[in-house]
Amino acid sequence: MVIYFLLGRLTQRLKVGISGDFTKRLDGMRRQNFDDIEVLGTIIGDLDLEQSIHAELEGFRTHYEFYDYCPEVKAVVARYLKV
Numbered sequence: 001m002v003i004y005f006l007l008g009r010l011t012q013r014l015k016v017g018i019s020g021d022f023t024k025r026l027d028g029m030r031r032q033n034f035d036d037i038e039v040l041g042t043i044i045g046d047l048d049l050e051q052s053i054h055a056e057l058e059g060f061r062t063h064y065e066f067y068d069y070c071p072e073v074k075a076v077v078a079r080y081l082k083v
Contacts, residue, residue, distance in 0.1 A: 003045040003053065005077050007069060008035035014067045014077065016057065018050040041081040053080065 002022040006015040006029070019025040022042060030037055056076055060067040067073050
């Protein structure tokens with residue numbers, strides 16, 4: 001499974017999700033989304049890790065799996081992506 005970190009360029013909202021077929025998932029999201037999506041990166045992980053990331057970002061949640069892409073969230077993403 002792949003945990004992905006996507007950024008809506010206009011909204012500056014981060015989406016964290018998990019997929020067994022990331023290419024297919026990304027294609028579907030790009031067709032459904034009004035915003036230009038930037039792939040910040042992916043990591044290998046399971047549902048427990050994805051849920052742990054969501055819990056860590058909880059204070060920055062805007063709705064569902066979307067988070068304000070503020071400096072604190074950027075730092076968490078950088079740590080997971082090791083950039």
